[in-house]
Amino acid sequence: MACGLVASNLNLKPGECLRVRGEVAPEAKSFVLNLGKDNNNLCLHFNPRFNAHGDTNTIVCNSKDGGAWGAEHREPAFPFQPGSVVEICISFDQTDLTITLPDGHQFKFPNRLSLEAINYLAADGDFKIKCMAFE
Amino acid sequence: AKFEMTNLEMKVGQTLKLKGKIETNIDSFAINLGQGADELGLHFNPRFNESIIVCNSKGGGSWGREQRDDHMCFSQGSEVKLTVTFQSDEFKVTLPDGYQLTFPNRLGHSHLSYLNVRGLHISSFKMD
Numbered sequence: 001m002a003c004g005l006v007a008s009n010l011n012l013k014p015g016e017c018l019r020v021r022g023e024v025a026p027e028a029k030s031f032v033l034n035l036g037k038d039n040n041n042l043c044l045h046f047n048p049r050f051n052a053h054g055d056t057n058t059i060v061c062n063s064k065d066g067g068a069w070g071a072e073h074r075e076p077a078f079p080f081q082p083g084s085v086v087e088i089c090i091s092f093d094q095t096d097l098t099i100t101l102p103d104g105h106q107f108k109f110p111n112r113l114s115l116e117a118i119n120y121l122a123a124d125g126d127f128k129i130k131c132m133a134f135e
Numbered sequence: 136a137k138f139e140m141t142n143l144e145m146k147v148g149q150t151l152k153l154k155g156k157i158e159t160n161i162d163s164f165a166i167n168l169g170q171g172a173d174e175l176g177l178h179f180n181p182r183f184n185e186s187i188i189v190c191n192s193k194g195g196g197s198w199g200r201e202q203r204d205d206h207m208c209f210s211q212g213s214e215v216k217l218t219v220t221f222q223s224d225e226f227k228v229t230l231p232d233g234y235q236l237t238f239p240n241r242l243g244h245s246h247l248s249y250l251n252v253r254g255l256h257i258s259s260f261k262m263d
Contacts, residue, residue, distance in 0.1 A: 003142055004142055005140060005141075005142050005143060005144075006140065006141045006142055007138070007139065007140045008138075008139045008140075009137055009138050009139055010138065011256075128144070129262075130261065130262055130263070131259070131260065131261040131262070132259065132260045132261075133258065133259040133260075134257065134258050134259070135258070
């Protein structure tokens, strides 16, 4: 996986929404959006797997606290296709992150690190960010 | 703290659109584009205290010669939209009122991987 865009000092606050639009590569196997404080402290590792690590069309979410991964959460919804443009919205509060998928499906992932601001975003894998908005 | 992006993968011909709110109580704000903090093809720096826009480049950590433009159309605390088009020979910056200024691609960059923004709270980022 090529290392993608990294953004820091975003200063995204609870209640605000991060909207990310990008292109999924035509032969996509997997991509990642990481959100948190820095690379070792992630409140959300969002990893749609088309065909990777033994998973097919599954979203795997996790957190990373001081460099240590938490328990994986698997979300059965998978509204992603290789070679398409997708938009994902993520908002958070003290207890949860709310992820809105391209088809409008929403799910929550616990804010295990209780972060009060999201300052770090990194993309990796078969996805190229074209647009980001903070609302 | 300044907003920073790495691994940007901006190629010749692409345009970056930034929207944001200029902070209050600052003397200037800046948008820097290049291949790292010490390799800036474009330092775009509107200064309120001098009422001027200063552009420059930084190669190997050393600033080049300043280019000054007196079309200072920014005010503190306002929402602004800016576009930067990256061409092989120059950067073209379109200001909120449509005025365009250009700055030569002195470092001869063919791609840009680094962006940082100071004094401007970014609300949207788009690369075409």
